[in-house]
Amino acid sequence: MSAAVVTRQEVEDFLFLEAQLLDEWRLDEWQALLDDDASYLVPSNDQPTSEPGTTLFLIADDRTRLDERLLRIKSADCHAEFPHSRTCRMISNVRIDGIDGDLVRVAANFTCHRFRRHGRAYAFIGCYRYILRRGKNSFSIKEKKVILASEELGQLGSVSFVL
Protein backbone atom coordinates (compact mmCIF):
# COMPACT_ATOMS: atom_id res chain seq x y z
CA MET A 1 0.00 0.00 0.00
CA SER A 2 1.37 3.40 -0.94
CA ALA A 3 2.49 5.46 2.01
CA ALA A 4 1.25 8.76 0.64
CA VAL A 5 -2.11 7.90 -0.85
CA VAL A 6 -5.10 5.96 0.34
CA THR A 7 -7.71 5.32 -2.28
CA ARG A 8 -11.38 4.86 -1.69
CA GLN A 9 -11.15 1.54 -3.46
CA GLU A 10 -8.61 0.27 -0.94
CA VAL A 11 -10.85 1.35 1.89
CA GLU A 12 -13.93 -0.13 0.25
CA ASP A 13 -12.18 -3.44 -0.32
CA PHE A 14 -11.39 -3.56 3.38
CA LEU A 15 -14.91 -2.63 4.49
CA PHE A 16 -16.44 -5.17 2.11
CA LEU A 17 -14.15 -7.88 3.48
CA GLU A 18 -15.09 -6.94 7.02
CA ALA A 19 -18.80 -7.08 6.12
CA GLN A 20 -18.35 -10.49 4.57
CA LEU A 21 -16.57 -11.86 7.65
CA LEU A 22 -19.34 -10.59 9.93
CA ASP A 23 -22.13 -11.83 7.66
CA GLU A 24 -20.51 -15.26 7.47
CA TRP A 25 -19.89 -15.43 11.23
CA ARG A 26 -16.13 -15.73 10.66
CA LEU A 27 -15.58 -13.90 13.92
CA ASP A 28 -12.03 -15.14 14.54
CA GLU A 29 -10.98 -13.65 11.22
CA TRP A 30 -12.82 -10.44 12.06
CA GLN A 31 -11.04 -10.34 15.41
CA ALA A 32 -7.74 -10.56 13.53
CA LEU A 33 -8.58 -7.22 11.88
CA LEU A 34 -8.59 -5.42 15.23
CA ASP A 35 -5.82 -3.25 16.64
CA ASP A 36 -4.57 -4.16 20.09
CA ASP A 37 -6.28 -1.04 21.44
CA ALA A 38 -9.38 -1.33 19.24
CA SER A 39 -12.68 0.01 20.48
CA TYR A 40 -16.22 -0.68 19.33
CA LEU A 41 -18.82 1.95 20.11
CA VAL A 42 -22.57 2.26 19.60
CA PRO A 43 -24.02 5.48 21.10
CA SER A 44 -27.58 5.58 22.38
CA ASN A 45 -29.90 6.69 19.57
CA ASP A 46 -30.74 10.02 21.22
CA GLN A 47 -27.08 10.99 21.79
CA PRO A 48 -25.36 10.07 18.53
CA THR A 49 -22.40 12.45 18.86
CA SER A 50 -21.51 11.96 22.50
CA GLU A 51 -18.66 10.30 24.40
CA PRO A 52 -18.95 7.08 26.41
CA GLY A 53 -17.34 8.49 29.59
CA THR A 54 -20.15 10.99 30.08
CA THR A 55 -23.07 9.45 28.24
CA LEU A 56 -24.88 6.13 28.39
CA PHE A 57 -24.11 4.16 25.23
CA LEU A 58 -25.58 0.91 23.96
CA ILE A 59 -22.08 -0.51 23.55
CA ALA A 60 -18.71 0.97 24.55
CA ASP A 61 -16.15 -1.83 24.31
CA ASP A 62 -12.43 -1.52 24.73
CA ARG A 63 -10.36 -4.36 23.29
CA THR A 64 -10.68 -6.53 26.40
CA ARG A 65 -14.46 -6.13 26.52
CA LEU A 66 -14.70 -6.70 22.78
CA ASP A 67 -12.76 -9.96 23.04
CA GLU A 68 -15.19 -11.02 25.79
CA ARG A 69 -18.12 -9.98 23.60
CA LEU A 70 -16.83 -12.19 20.79
CA LEU A 71 -16.42 -15.11 23.20
CA ARG A 72 -19.99 -14.55 24.28
CA ILE A 73 -21.44 -14.24 20.80
CA LYS A 74 -19.69 -17.41 19.65
CA SER A 75 -21.11 -19.37 22.59
CA ALA A 76 -24.24 -21.47 22.24
CA ASP A 77 -25.22 -19.90 25.58
CA CYS A 78 -25.56 -16.51 23.90
CA HIS A 79 -29.27 -17.10 23.52
CA ALA A 80 -29.96 -13.89 21.61
CA GLU A 81 -27.68 -15.14 18.83
CA PHE A 82 -28.22 -18.87 18.93
CA PRO A 83 -29.10 -20.17 16.51
CA HIS A 84 -27.07 -17.39 14.83
CA SER A 85 -29.11 -14.75 13.12
CA ARG A 86 -28.57 -14.33 9.41
CA THR A 87 -27.32 -10.94 8.42
CA CYS A 88 -26.68 -9.11 5.18
CA ARG A 89 -24.81 -5.82 5.13
CA MET A 90 -24.85 -3.17 2.41
CA ILE A 91 -22.13 -0.56 2.58
CA SER A 92 -22.16 2.62 0.54
CA ASN A 93 -21.30 6.32 0.48
CA VAL A 94 -17.78 5.44 1.55
CA ARG A 95 -15.59 8.50 2.05
CA ILE A 96 -12.17 9.19 3.46
CA ASP A 97 -12.58 11.99 6.01
CA GLY A 98 -8.94 12.51 6.89
CA ILE A 99 -5.48 11.01 7.07
CA ASP A 100 -3.17 11.57 10.01
CA GLY A 101 0.06 9.58 9.78
CA ASP A 102 -0.93 5.96 9.56
CA LEU A 103 -4.48 6.65 10.76
CA VAL A 104 -7.30 7.04 8.26
CA ARG A 105 -10.70 8.37 9.20
CA VAL A 106 -13.42 6.72 7.17
CA ALA A 107 -17.18 7.18 7.09
CA ALA A 108 -19.68 4.93 5.34
CA ASN A 109 -23.41 4.43 5.36
CA PHE A 110 -24.75 0.98 5.98
CA THR A 111 -27.85 -1.14 6.03
CA CYS A 112 -27.60 -4.33 8.02
CA HIS A 113 -30.53 -6.68 7.62
CA ARG A 114 -30.91 -9.27 10.36
CA PHE A 115 -33.22 -12.24 10.12
CA ARG A 116 -34.47 -14.71 12.70
CA ARG A 117 -36.90 -17.55 12.12
CA HIS A 118 -40.63 -17.08 11.63
CA GLY A 119 -40.42 -13.92 9.61
CA ARG A 120 -38.63 -11.77 12.14
CA ALA A 121 -36.71 -9.21 10.11
CA TYR A 122 -34.81 -6.19 11.41
CA ALA A 123 -33.15 -3.43 9.39
CA PHE A 124 -30.33 -1.60 11.18
CA ILE A 125 -29.52 1.56 9.25
CA GLY A 126 -26.90 4.14 10.01
CA CYS A 127 -23.38 5.38 9.59
CA TYR A 128 -20.07 3.69 10.35
CA ARG A 129 -17.23 5.91 11.48
CA TYR A 130 -13.89 4.17 11.50
CA ILE A 131 -10.41 5.00 12.51
CA LEU A 132 -8.34 2.58 10.44
CA ARG A 133 -4.66 2.00 10.85
CA ARG A 134 -2.72 1.59 7.65
CA GLY A 135 -0.44 -1.43 7.57
CA LYS A 136 1.86 -2.84 4.94
CA ASN A 137 -0.77 -4.69 2.98
CA SER A 138 -4.09 -3.67 4.43
CA PHE A 139 -5.78 -1.88 7.29
CA SER A 140 -6.60 -2.72 10.88
CA ILE A 141 -9.46 -1.32 12.95
CA LYS A 142 -8.51 1.10 15.68
CA GLU A 143 -12.05 2.31 16.29
CA LYS A 144 -15.44 1.35 14.91
CA LYS A 145 -18.31 3.62 15.86
CA VAL A 146 -21.80 2.76 14.72
CA ILE A 147 -24.29 5.61 14.67
CA LEU A 148 -27.82 4.35 14.22
CA ALA A 149 -30.12 6.53 12.16
CA SER A 150 -33.37 5.66 13.91
CA GLU A 151 -34.75 7.88 16.68
CA GLU A 152 -34.85 4.91 19.04
CA LEU A 153 -33.84 1.27 18.86
CA GLY A 154 -37.56 0.43 18.95
CA GLN A 155 -38.52 -2.66 17.01
CA LEU A 156 -34.87 -3.55 16.44
CA GLY A 157 -34.95 -4.79 20.05
CA SER A 158 -31.32 -5.43 20.91
CA VAL A 159 -27.85 -5.22 19.42
CA SER A 160 -26.79 -8.77 20.22
CA PHE A 161 -24.33 -9.19 17.33
CA VAL A 162 -21.50 -7.07 15.94
CA LEU A 163 -23.02 -4.39 13.74
Place this chain on the structure above:
Amino acid sequence: MAGRRYIIDDTARHTFRLNREVLVSEHIARQEIERIFARCWIYVGHASEIPKPGDYRTRRVAGRPVIFCRDAEGEIRCLFNTCRHRGAIVCREREGNTRRFYCIYHGWTYDNSGQLSRVPGAEAYGSEFDAACLGLRSPARVESYRDFWFLCLDEAAPSLADYLGPARDYIDLVVEQSPGARMEVIPGTQEYDVAANWKLMVENSVDDYHLPSTHATWLTYMANSGVQVRPRLEEGLVLPARGRSVALGNGHFTTDNINYRGRPVANWIPLYGEDARAEMADIRNELVARLGKERAARVADTNRNLVIFPNLVIHDGSSVTIRTFYPEGASRMHVTAWALGPREESKAARARRLDSFLTFYGPGGFATPDDIEALELVQQGLANWSDDPWSEMSRGMSKPDNEQLNSDEHHLRTFWRRWNQLMTGGA
Protein backbone atom coordinates in the same frame (compact mmCIF):
# COMPACT_ATOMS: atom_id res chain seq x y z
CA MET B 1 -64.84 -13.78 31.32
CA ALA B 2 -67.08 -14.44 34.32
CA GLY B 3 -65.83 -17.26 36.47
CA ARG B 4 -62.49 -17.52 34.73
CA ARG B 5 -59.64 -17.59 37.18
CA TYR B 6 -56.42 -15.74 36.51
CA ILE B 7 -54.43 -17.28 39.35
CA ILE B 8 -54.54 -20.39 41.52
CA ASP B 9 -53.19 -19.36 44.89
CA ASP B 10 -53.36 -22.38 47.19
CA THR B 11 -51.19 -21.69 50.22
CA ALA B 12 -52.22 -24.95 51.91
CA ARG B 13 -50.90 -26.96 48.96
CA HIS B 14 -47.99 -24.58 48.29
CA THR B 15 -49.24 -24.14 44.77
CA PHE B 16 -49.33 -20.97 42.71
CA ARG B 17 -50.27 -21.01 39.05
CA LEU B 18 -50.92 -18.28 36.54
CA ASN B 19 -53.42 -18.55 33.73
CA ARG B 20 -51.45 -17.79 30.57
CA GLU B 21 -54.45 -16.09 29.03
CA VAL B 22 -53.45 -12.96 30.96
CA LEU B 23 -50.29 -12.76 28.84
CA VAL B 24 -51.93 -13.16 25.44
CA SER B 25 -55.45 -11.74 25.62
CA GLU B 26 -55.98 -8.41 23.86
CA HIS B 27 -59.19 -8.02 25.84
CA ILE B 28 -57.30 -8.24 29.14
CA ALA B 29 -54.63 -5.90 27.77
CA ARG B 30 -57.34 -3.30 27.13
CA GLN B 31 -58.79 -3.81 30.62
CA GLU B 32 -55.35 -3.24 32.13
CA ILE B 33 -55.27 0.28 30.70
CA GLU B 34 -58.27 1.21 32.88
CA ARG B 35 -57.79 -1.05 35.88
CA ILE B 36 -54.01 -0.86 36.31
CA PHE B 37 -52.50 2.07 34.45
CA ALA B 38 -55.36 4.53 35.10
CA ARG B 39 -55.37 3.76 38.83
CA CYS B 40 -51.75 3.33 39.92
CA TRP B 41 -48.96 5.85 40.29
CA ILE B 42 -46.87 5.75 37.12
CA TYR B 43 -43.29 7.00 36.84
CA VAL B 44 -42.86 10.12 34.69
CA GLY B 45 -39.28 11.30 35.12
CA HIS B 46 -36.55 12.55 37.40
CA ALA B 47 -36.21 16.18 38.49
CA SER B 48 -32.57 16.23 37.31
CA GLU B 49 -33.76 15.85 33.73
CA ILE B 50 -35.25 19.35 33.81
CA PRO B 51 -32.91 21.36 36.05
CA LYS B 52 -33.66 24.91 34.79
CA PRO B 53 -36.86 26.94 34.38
CA GLY B 54 -38.22 26.27 30.89
CA ASP B 55 -36.56 22.84 30.58
CA TYR B 56 -38.81 20.12 29.24
CA ARG B 57 -38.83 16.49 28.16
CA THR B 58 -41.60 14.91 26.14
CA ARG B 59 -42.43 11.25 26.55
CA ARG B 60 -45.26 8.78 26.75
CA VAL B 61 -46.33 7.81 30.23
CA ALA B 62 -49.09 5.26 30.72
CA GLY B 63 -49.62 5.55 26.98
CA ARG B 64 -50.26 9.29 27.28
CA PRO B 65 -48.08 11.87 25.53
CA VAL B 66 -46.94 14.25 28.28
CA ILE B 67 -44.62 17.21 28.71
CA PHE B 68 -42.51 16.91 31.85
CA CYS B 69 -41.32 20.45 32.41
CA ARG B 70 -40.23 23.19 34.74
CA ASP B 71 -42.16 26.42 34.39
CA ALA B 72 -40.82 29.98 34.55
CA GLU B 73 -41.18 29.95 38.35
CA GLY B 74 -39.17 26.72 38.62
CA GLU B 75 -42.19 24.54 39.47
CA ILE B 76 -42.13 21.04 38.02
CA ARG B 77 -45.20 20.18 35.99
CA CYS B 78 -46.56 17.35 33.98
CA LEU B 79 -48.86 18.50 31.16
CA PHE B 80 -50.83 16.47 28.67
CA ASN B 81 -49.17 17.13 25.33
CA THR B 82 -52.48 17.78 23.62
CA CYS B 83 -53.81 21.08 22.31
CA ARG B 84 -57.09 22.13 23.97
CA HIS B 85 -58.36 23.36 20.61
CA ARG B 86 -58.36 20.31 18.33
CA GLY B 87 -56.07 17.88 20.07
CA ALA B 88 -52.72 18.04 18.26
CA ILE B 89 -49.41 17.43 20.01
CA VAL B 90 -48.06 20.87 20.95
CA CYS B 91 -44.43 19.92 21.65
CA ARG B 92 -42.68 17.57 19.25
CA GLU B 93 -39.07 17.77 20.33
CA ARG B 94 -37.58 15.18 22.65
CA GLU B 95 -36.14 17.78 25.03
CA GLY B 96 -35.27 21.44 25.21
CA ASN B 97 -35.87 24.75 26.92
CA THR B 98 -38.75 26.99 25.99
CA ARG B 99 -41.08 29.70 27.23
CA ARG B 100 -43.99 28.47 25.14
CA PHE B 101 -45.54 25.46 23.49
CA TYR B 102 -46.94 26.27 20.06
CA CYS B 103 -49.52 24.22 18.24
CA ILE B 104 -48.63 24.21 14.54
CA TYR B 105 -52.19 23.41 13.52
CA HIS B 106 -53.97 26.70 14.31
CA GLY B 107 -51.33 28.52 16.31
CA TRP B 108 -52.69 28.22 19.83
CA THR B 109 -49.83 28.93 22.18
CA TYR B 110 -49.29 27.95 25.82
CA ASP B 111 -46.71 29.19 28.31
CA ASN B 112 -44.47 26.69 30.07
CA SER B 113 -46.90 26.39 32.96
CA GLY B 114 -49.55 25.25 30.47
CA GLN B 115 -51.62 28.48 30.46
CA LEU B 116 -53.13 29.39 27.12
CA SER B 117 -51.37 32.60 26.18
CA ARG B 118 -52.37 33.24 22.56
CA VAL B 119 -55.26 32.32 20.29
CA PRO B 120 -54.97 33.70 16.75
CA GLY B 121 -58.15 35.64 15.90
CA ALA B 122 -59.52 35.39 19.43
CA GLU B 123 -62.10 38.08 18.64
CA ALA B 124 -64.10 35.54 16.61
CA TYR B 125 -65.11 33.76 19.82
CA GLY B 126 -68.04 34.89 21.95
CA SER B 127 -67.91 36.31 25.46
CA GLU B 128 -68.30 32.79 26.90
CA PHE B 129 -64.88 31.85 25.58
CA ASP B 130 -62.56 31.79 28.59
CA ALA B 131 -58.89 31.33 27.74
CA ALA B 132 -58.11 30.91 31.46
CA CYS B 133 -59.95 27.58 31.39
CA LEU B 134 -58.20 26.35 28.29
CA GLY B 135 -54.71 25.69 29.57
CA LEU B 136 -53.05 22.35 28.85
CA ARG B 137 -54.59 19.73 31.09
CA SER B 138 -52.59 17.80 33.65
CA PRO B 139 -53.06 14.30 35.03
CA ALA B 140 -55.34 14.22 38.08
CA ARG B 141 -52.35 13.85 40.39
CA VAL B 142 -48.66 14.64 39.99
CA GLU B 143 -46.38 14.02 42.99
CA SER B 144 -42.76 13.21 43.71
CA TYR B 145 -40.61 11.29 46.12
CA ARG B 146 -36.94 12.31 46.36
CA ASP B 147 -36.88 13.71 42.81
CA PHE B 148 -38.72 10.73 41.28
CA TRP B 149 -41.90 12.19 39.71
CA PHE B 150 -45.04 10.17 39.13
CA LEU B 151 -48.50 10.80 37.76
CA CYS B 152 -51.78 9.21 38.66
CA LEU B 153 -54.92 9.42 36.54
CA ASP B 154 -57.13 8.58 39.54
CA GLU B 155 -58.15 11.63 41.57
CA ALA B 156 -59.08 9.38 44.52
CA ALA B 157 -55.74 7.54 44.73
CA PRO B 158 -53.75 7.63 47.98
CA SER B 159 -50.78 10.02 48.12
CA LEU B 160 -47.63 8.88 46.36
CA ALA B 161 -45.86 8.58 49.71
CA ASP B 162 -48.57 6.26 51.02
CA TYR B 163 -48.63 4.34 47.78
CA LEU B 164 -44.88 3.71 47.93
CA GLY B 165 -45.02 2.78 51.60
CA PRO B 166 -42.02 0.68 52.69
CA ALA B 167 -40.62 0.83 49.14
CA ARG B 168 -39.48 4.34 50.07
CA ASP B 169 -36.61 2.92 52.09
CA TYR B 170 -35.29 1.15 48.99
CA ILE B 171 -35.46 4.40 47.02
CA ASP B 172 -33.63 6.05 49.92
CA LEU B 173 -30.84 3.48 49.56
CA VAL B 174 -30.40 4.67 45.98
CA VAL B 175 -30.49 8.37 46.82
CA GLU B 176 -28.07 7.96 49.73
CA GLN B 177 -25.34 7.02 47.24
CA SER B 178 -25.05 10.76 46.58
CA PRO B 179 -23.36 12.78 49.36
CA GLY B 180 -25.87 15.62 48.88
CA ALA B 181 -28.83 13.38 47.97
CA ARG B 182 -28.47 14.71 44.45
CA MET B 183 -28.80 11.82 42.04
CA GLU B 184 -29.05 12.67 38.37
CA VAL B 185 -30.16 10.96 35.20
CA ILE B 186 -27.16 10.66 32.88
CA PRO B 187 -27.60 11.60 29.19
CA GLY B 188 -28.25 8.69 26.82
CA THR B 189 -31.59 6.88 26.66
CA GLN B 190 -32.05 3.26 25.78
CA GLU B 191 -35.42 2.77 24.10
CA TYR B 192 -36.24 -0.66 22.77
CA ASP B 193 -39.19 -2.93 22.16
CA VAL B 194 -39.66 -6.45 23.35
CA ALA B 195 -42.14 -8.65 21.50
CA ALA B 196 -43.62 -9.91 24.73
CA ASN B 197 -46.28 -9.03 27.28
CA TRP B 198 -45.20 -6.23 29.63
CA LYS B 199 -45.82 -8.32 32.74
CA LEU B 200 -43.10 -10.73 31.66
CA MET B 201 -40.65 -7.83 32.05
CA VAL B 202 -41.86 -7.27 35.60
CA GLU B 203 -41.14 -10.90 36.40
CA ASN B 204 -37.82 -10.93 34.58
CA SER B 205 -36.57 -7.78 36.31
CA VAL B 206 -36.49 -9.46 39.71
CA ASP B 207 -36.36 -13.17 38.93
CA ASP B 208 -32.89 -14.26 40.01
CA TYR B 209 -33.73 -17.91 39.34
CA HIS B 210 -33.10 -17.33 35.64
CA LEU B 211 -29.61 -15.92 36.07
CA PRO B 212 -27.49 -19.10 35.79
CA SER B 213 -29.23 -20.35 32.65
CA THR B 214 -30.23 -17.18 30.79
CA HIS B 215 -27.05 -15.30 31.70
CA ALA B 216 -24.46 -18.07 31.50
CA THR B 217 -22.27 -15.96 29.20
CA TRP B 218 -22.39 -12.99 31.58
CA LEU B 219 -21.34 -15.24 34.46
CA THR B 220 -18.47 -16.53 32.31
CA TYR B 221 -17.45 -12.96 31.58
CA MET B 222 -17.56 -12.09 35.29
CA ALA B 223 -15.52 -15.20 36.11
CA ASN B 224 -12.96 -14.33 33.41
CA SER B 225 -12.60 -10.88 34.98
CA GLY B 226 -11.85 -12.33 38.41
CA VAL B 227 -15.24 -12.38 40.13
CA GLN B 228 -16.18 -15.50 42.10
CA VAL B 229 -19.38 -16.78 40.53
CA ARG B 230 -19.67 -20.37 41.77
CA PRO B 231 -23.08 -20.95 43.36
CA ARG B 232 -23.21 -21.76 47.07
CA LEU B 233 -24.95 -25.05 46.59
CA GLU B 234 -24.25 -26.02 50.20
CA GLU B 235 -26.52 -23.16 51.28
CA GLY B 236 -29.23 -24.26 48.88
CA LEU B 237 -28.44 -21.37 46.55
CA VAL B 238 -28.28 -21.33 42.77
CA LEU B 239 -26.38 -18.03 42.87
CA PRO B 240 -22.96 -16.94 44.16
CA ALA B 241 -24.40 -15.00 47.12
CA ARG B 242 -27.44 -15.09 49.33
CA GLY B 243 -30.32 -12.84 48.40
CA ARG B 244 -33.83 -12.34 49.67
CA SER B 245 -37.14 -11.54 48.08
CA VAL B 246 -39.09 -8.91 49.97
CA ALA B 247 -42.73 -7.86 49.49
CA LEU B 248 -43.29 -4.15 50.13
CA GLY B 249 -47.07 -3.81 49.93
CA ASN B 250 -49.33 -2.45 47.15
CA GLY B 251 -47.74 -4.91 44.76
CA HIS B 252 -44.21 -3.48 45.19
CA PHE B 253 -41.34 -5.82 45.90
CA THR B 254 -37.59 -6.11 45.69
CA THR B 255 -34.70 -8.46 45.76
CA ASP B 256 -32.21 -7.71 48.51
CA ASN B 257 -28.92 -9.44 47.77
CA ILE B 258 -25.46 -9.63 49.23
CA ASN B 259 -23.34 -8.10 46.50
CA TYR B 260 -20.76 -10.19 44.67
CA ARG B 261 -20.78 -8.45 41.30
CA GLY B 262 -19.35 -5.03 42.15
CA ARG B 263 -20.98 -1.67 42.76
CA PRO B 264 -19.75 1.76 41.68
CA VAL B 265 -20.79 2.91 45.21
CA ALA B 266 -18.72 1.27 46.54
CA ASN B 267 -17.67 -2.31 46.10
CA TRP B 268 -14.56 -2.82 44.00
CA ILE B 269 -14.17 -5.71 41.57
CA PRO B 270 -11.21 -6.29 39.22
CA LEU B 271 -13.19 -4.98 36.21
CA TYR B 272 -12.95 -1.47 37.65
CA GLY B 273 -9.16 -1.63 37.45
CA GLU B 274 -6.44 -1.16 40.05
CA ASP B 275 -6.52 2.60 39.48
CA ALA B 276 -10.04 2.74 40.87
CA ARG B 277 -9.26 1.16 44.23
CA ALA B 278 -8.18 4.33 46.03
CA GLU B 279 -11.10 6.44 44.85
CA MET B 280 -13.59 3.71 45.67
CA ALA B 281 -12.16 3.47 49.17
CA ASP B 282 -12.71 7.23 49.50
CA ILE B 283 -16.29 6.84 48.31
CA ARG B 284 -16.82 4.13 50.91
CA ASN B 285 -15.26 6.26 53.67
CA GLU B 286 -17.56 9.15 52.81
CA LEU B 287 -20.56 6.82 53.05
CA VAL B 288 -19.48 5.54 56.48
CA ALA B 289 -18.83 9.06 57.77
CA ARG B 290 -22.21 10.29 56.57
CA LEU B 291 -24.46 7.31 57.21
CA GLY B 292 -22.68 5.23 59.82
CA LYS B 293 -21.11 1.87 59.28
CA GLU B 294 -24.27 -0.17 59.19
CA ARG B 295 -26.24 1.96 56.77
CA ALA B 296 -23.16 2.45 54.58
CA ALA B 297 -22.83 -1.33 54.31
CA ARG B 298 -26.51 -1.50 53.44
CA VAL B 299 -25.94 0.97 50.59
CA ALA B 300 -22.68 -0.43 49.30
CA ASP B 301 -22.69 -4.16 50.02
CA THR B 302 -26.18 -5.14 48.91
CA ASN B 303 -27.78 -4.88 45.51
CA ARG B 304 -31.47 -4.65 44.86
CA ASN B 305 -33.87 -4.89 41.95
CA LEU B 306 -36.89 -2.88 43.02
CA VAL B 307 -40.26 -2.95 41.31
CA ILE B 308 -42.72 -0.15 41.97
CA PHE B 309 -46.03 -1.57 40.84
CA PRO B 310 -46.86 -1.74 38.03
CA ASN B 311 -44.07 -0.75 35.65
CA LEU B 312 -41.09 0.98 37.25
CA VAL B 313 -37.93 -0.99 37.91
CA ILE B 314 -34.87 0.41 39.64
CA HIS B 315 -31.88 -1.90 39.32
CA ASP B 316 -29.45 -0.90 42.01
CA GLY B 317 -26.77 -3.38 41.00
CA SER B 318 -23.76 -3.16 38.67
CA SER B 319 -24.90 0.44 38.18
CA VAL B 320 -28.18 2.17 38.85
CA THR B 321 -30.80 1.96 36.14
CA ILE B 322 -34.29 3.36 35.90
CA ARG B 323 -36.37 1.19 33.60
CA THR B 324 -40.00 1.61 32.72
CA PHE B 325 -42.11 -0.09 30.10
CA TYR B 326 -45.58 0.12 28.66
CA PRO B 327 -47.64 -2.34 26.66
CA GLU B 328 -48.54 -1.99 23.05
CA GLY B 329 -51.23 -4.63 23.00
CA ALA B 330 -50.78 -8.00 24.67
CA SER B 331 -47.66 -9.10 22.81
CA ARG B 332 -45.33 -6.10 22.65
CA MET B 333 -43.91 -3.52 25.02
CA HIS B 334 -41.86 -0.36 24.70
CA VAL B 335 -39.00 -0.16 27.21
CA THR B 336 -37.16 2.99 28.25
CA ALA B 337 -34.05 2.84 30.42
CA TRP B 338 -31.75 5.46 31.90
CA ALA B 339 -28.61 5.44 34.04
CA LEU B 340 -28.67 7.28 37.36
CA GLY B 341 -25.62 8.52 39.27
CA PRO B 342 -24.55 10.92 42.02
CA ARG B 343 -24.19 14.44 40.67
CA GLU B 344 -21.03 14.91 42.75
CA GLU B 345 -19.09 11.96 41.37
CA SER B 346 -15.77 12.52 39.61
CA LYS B 347 -15.23 12.13 35.89
CA ALA B 348 -13.49 8.83 36.51
CA ALA B 349 -16.26 7.55 38.76
CA ARG B 350 -18.91 8.53 36.22
CA ALA B 351 -17.04 6.74 33.42
CA ARG B 352 -16.67 3.67 35.66
CA ARG B 353 -20.41 3.73 36.45
CA LEU B 354 -21.36 3.87 32.77
CA ASP B 355 -18.87 1.17 31.88
CA SER B 356 -20.23 -1.01 34.66
CA PHE B 357 -23.78 -0.44 33.42
CA LEU B 358 -22.87 -1.87 30.02
CA THR B 359 -21.33 -5.05 31.42
CA PHE B 360 -24.84 -6.30 32.10
CA TYR B 361 -27.68 -3.97 31.22
CA GLY B 362 -29.22 -2.65 28.08
CA PRO B 363 -29.81 -3.82 24.53
CA GLY B 364 -26.06 -4.06 23.85
CA GLY B 365 -25.07 -5.38 27.28
CA PHE B 366 -23.86 -8.87 28.11
CA ALA B 367 -27.18 -9.90 29.67
CA THR B 368 -30.25 -7.92 28.59
CA PRO B 369 -30.27 -9.24 24.99
CA ASP B 370 -30.69 -12.74 26.39
CA ASP B 371 -33.51 -11.54 28.64
CA ILE B 372 -35.23 -10.11 25.60
CA GLU B 373 -34.77 -13.42 23.80
CA ALA B 374 -36.16 -15.33 26.79
CA LEU B 375 -39.25 -13.13 27.07
CA GLU B 376 -39.91 -13.36 23.34
CA LEU B 377 -39.57 -17.16 23.52
CA VAL B 378 -42.18 -17.17 26.29
CA GLN B 379 -44.53 -15.09 24.20
CA GLN B 380 -44.03 -17.41 21.22
CA GLY B 381 -44.57 -20.49 23.39
CA LEU B 382 -47.77 -19.00 24.79
CA ALA B 383 -49.46 -19.54 21.43
CA ASN B 384 -50.29 -22.92 23.01
CA TRP B 385 -51.93 -21.28 26.01
CA SER B 386 -55.44 -22.61 25.46
CA ASP B 387 -54.19 -26.22 25.46
CA ASP B 388 -51.52 -25.67 28.11
CA PRO B 389 -53.00 -22.88 30.19
CA TRP B 390 -51.06 -22.68 33.46
CA SER B 391 -47.65 -21.26 34.30
CA GLU B 392 -46.00 -22.69 37.39
CA MET B 393 -44.93 -20.19 40.05
CA SER B 394 -44.77 -22.12 43.33
CA ARG B 395 -41.03 -22.00 43.93
CA GLY B 396 -40.24 -21.41 47.61
CA MET B 397 -43.90 -21.37 48.58
CA SER B 398 -43.54 -23.97 51.33
CA LYS B 399 -41.27 -21.60 53.27
CA PRO B 400 -42.38 -18.68 55.44
CA ASP B 401 -42.32 -15.21 53.85
CA ASN B 402 -39.21 -14.08 55.71
CA GLU B 403 -37.18 -16.98 54.29
CA GLN B 404 -37.94 -16.32 50.64
CA LEU B 405 -34.86 -16.23 48.44
CA ASN B 406 -34.27 -14.03 45.41
CA SER B 407 -34.31 -17.24 43.37
CA ASP B 408 -37.72 -18.23 44.72
CA GLU B 409 -40.89 -16.94 43.10
CA HIS B 410 -42.29 -15.09 46.08
CA HIS B 411 -41.82 -11.67 44.49
CA LEU B 412 -43.51 -12.86 41.30
CA ARG B 413 -46.46 -14.09 43.33
CA THR B 414 -46.55 -10.71 45.09
CA PHE B 415 -46.93 -8.99 41.75
CA TRP B 416 -49.55 -11.34 40.42
CA ARG B 417 -51.69 -11.20 43.58
CA ARG B 418 -51.85 -7.42 43.37
CA TRP B 419 -52.48 -7.53 39.64
CA ASN B 420 -55.28 -10.05 40.17
CA GLN B 421 -56.82 -7.90 42.92
CA LEU B 422 -56.94 -4.84 40.68
CA MET B 423 -58.19 -6.72 37.64
CA THR B 424 -60.94 -8.64 39.40
CA GLY B 425 -62.12 -5.82 41.64
CA GLY B 426 -60.90 -7.35 44.88
CA ALA B 427 -58.98 -4.24 45.87
